[in-house]
Amino acid sequence: MSTVIETPEERQERVVEELEAVTIRFAGDSGDGMQLTGSQFTNTSAILGNDISTLPDFPAEIRAPAGSLPGVSGFQLNFSSHDIRTPGDVPNVLVAMNPAALKVNLPDLEEGGTIILNTDEFNAGNLEKAAYTSNPLEDGSLGAYRVHRLPITTLNINALKTEVKLSRKEMDRCKNFFALGVLYWLYDRPLEATREWIKSKFAKNPEVARANEIALQTxxxxxxxxxxxxTHYTVKKADLPPGKYRRITGNEATAMGFIAAAQLAGRTLFYGSYPITPASDILHEL
Incomplete structure (x- = not known):
């Protein structure tokens, strides 16, 4: 009697492709943490020496219903190995956390672009909220794109449910870090800077910090x-003049412009707005 031990199939060879620039748009519900996800990817890319430009896109309505079209929040960033001046004309990659995010942002995606979808959210209720009459995962409407279907919500919960003592709702809030971890691998970004940010941000709530770190790594x-x-992508460090660079947001620049204008005009500055994103950042800066 003889025993034949079959050699397992070799792991599929990954292709490494070098790109000059990539434009990514993260999109989801206003509570999905897309601004945070985009900001962390931006900070990490800046640390790596890429030139960057960003465009946050806040929901059209205050407290819009979850899963609705007016409640979609997005963050677009362009990172490159050369000098850039815009956040990108069209996204190369769309990360859509629910049907509404896909519906709102798909028209902007380049032809043949990459879509990463959280398939767990493509249920009948969410499809109806996004005004879909059929499921885009099944009707062939995404045939012109490279679509990666990931059950992000399920994978995130499975990674956390035996590791942390948090409610289902609290664990679900970590799924943006799971998506961020996927993009970090895809574009060869290190995790260290985001890990340090998580520890600092949630220093008073170590269980939440641990959950977010696990989600990111998972x-x-x-x-x-x-x-x-x-395919695994790389974007080399930008060839920029040496010096100390500062990351500045549009809101920070707006506040600085207000201050400079008031000083040059010799007038008292008054700024009035409703205290909610994005106006809050200007208030904080002033």
Missing amino acids: GYNFADTAEVFT
Whole structure:
């Protein structure tokens, strides 16, 4: 009697492709943390030496119903190996956390672009809220794009439910870090800067900090091992003049402009607005 031990199939060879620039748009519900996700990807890219430009896109309505079209929040960033001046004319990659995010942002995506979808959210209720008459995952309407279907909500909960003592709702809030981990692997970004930010941000709530760190690492590991992605991308450091660079947002620049104008005019500055994003950042700066 003989025993034949079959050699397991070799892991699919990953193609590494170098790109000059990439424009990514993160999109989801206003509570999905897309501004935070985009900001962390931006900060990490800046640390790596890429030139960057960003465009946050806040919901059209205050407290719009979850899953609705007016409640979609987005963050677009362009990072490159050369000098850039805009956040990108069209996204190359769209990360859509629900049907509404896909519906609102798909028209802007480049032809043949990449879509990363959270398939868990494509249920009948959310499809109806997004005014879909059929499921875009099934009707062939995404055939012109490279679509990666990931059950992000499920994968995130499965990674956390035995590791942290948080409610289902609290664990679900970490799924943006899972998505961020996936993108970090896809574009060869390190995790260290975001890990340090998480520890600092949630220093008073170590269980939440731990959950977000686990979600981030799990997303990265999933992209690395699941063989969903056959190509790994790199964007080299930008060839920029040496010096000390500062990251500044549009709101910060607006506040500085107000202050400079008031000083040059010799007038008292008055700024009145409703205290909510994005106006709050200007109030804080002033």
